[in-house]
Amino acid sequence: MNRLDLSGRVAIVTGAARGIGLAIARRAVDSGAAVAVWDMDAATGAEAAASLGRASAHALDLTDEAAIGAALQATLAAHGRVDILVNNAGITGGNAPSWELPVAEWKRVVEVNLIAPYLVTRAVVPGMIAAGYGRVVNIASIAGKEGNPNASHYSASKAGLIGFTKSLGKELAKTGVLANCITPAAAETDLFKQMTAEQVAWMRGKIPMDRFVKVEEIAAMACWLASEECSFSTGGVFDISGGRAVY
Numbered sequence: 001m002n003r004l005d006l007s008g009r010v011a012i013v014t015g016a017a018r019g020i021g022l023a024i025a026r027r028a029v030d031s032g033a034a035v036a037v038w039d040m041d042a043a044t045g046a047e048a049a050a051s052l053g054r055a056s057a058h059a060l061d062l063t064d065e066a067a068i069g070a071a072l073q074a075t076l077a078a079h080g081r082v083d084i085l086v087n088n089a090g091i092t093g094g095n096a097p098s099w100e101l102p103v104a105e106w107k108r109v110v111e112v113n114l115i116a117p118y119l120v121t122r123a124v125v126p127g128m129i130a131a132g133y134g135r136v137v138n139i140a141s142i143a144g145k146e147g148n149p150n151a152s153h154y155s156a157s158k159a160g161l162i163g164f165t166k167s168l169g170k171e172l173a174k175t176g177v178l179a180n181c182i183t184p185a186a187a188e189t190d191l192f193k194q195m196t197a198e199q200v201a202w203m204r205g206k207i208p209m210d211r212f213v214k215v216e217e218i219a220a221m222a223c224w225l226a227s228e229e230c231s232f233s234t235g236g237v238f239d240i241s242g243g244r245a246v247y
Contacts, residue, residue, distance in 0.1 A: 007032035015089025113157035169235020
């Protein structure tokens with residue numbers, strides 16, 4: 001594994017208690033960064049931070065604007081600055097045809113997967129602009145580009161996150177703050193527990209490499225996008241789909 005240079009940087013990673021978020025946090029720490037683990041699971045988030053070493057844990061509801069503000073202040077108190085934001089936390093919300101999905105569940109998926117990243121970004125980015133440097137990495141999904149059947153809420157939320165990233169990248173283009181997103185194929189994480197076996201099999205069948213992406217592979221791409229080496233990409237959409245992406 002090559003070592004990315006994130007020395008002296010501080011990263012907020014949402015949903016970092018497990019899965020993709022934890023892999024990103026671990027790769028960031030291994031590359032020299034300190035990490036603030038933002039997750040709604042207080043106990044698991046604390047365990048994750050302890051395992052990472054150079055990390056702090058902050059339990060919060062990412063859809064709560066006041067809680068985000070408090071977590072940001074606690075992060076600044078612990079680390080002094082924020083250079084990197086990885087909006088990773090998300091939910092799938094189960095599987096069913098669009099007309100059968102509960103309205104409340106549809107709204108909840110959009111709230112967690114799209115509105116929460118907006119709220120966190122809105123809180124964090126002004127400090128990056130003031131510092132003249134920052135990196136925002138949003139974890140979207142290939143479903144946001146192609147639309148997965150029986151997952152319209154998830155697909156729509158991730159499509160929205162892609163659009164948000166494109167707008168944000170243009171808005172920040174002259175500030176020293178870059179914003180990009182990643183569109184992975186499915187990875188075997190706890191989110192699979194929210195899906196039917198049929199949906200999981202369908203997703204694997206769509207991947208030409210005939211395997212799910214590893215969380216470490218997503219982490220490698222995320223941390224490169226969070227580094228100074230990524231200097232001329234903003235508003236970009238980076239596929240890591242095992243050949244699934246068709247555009």
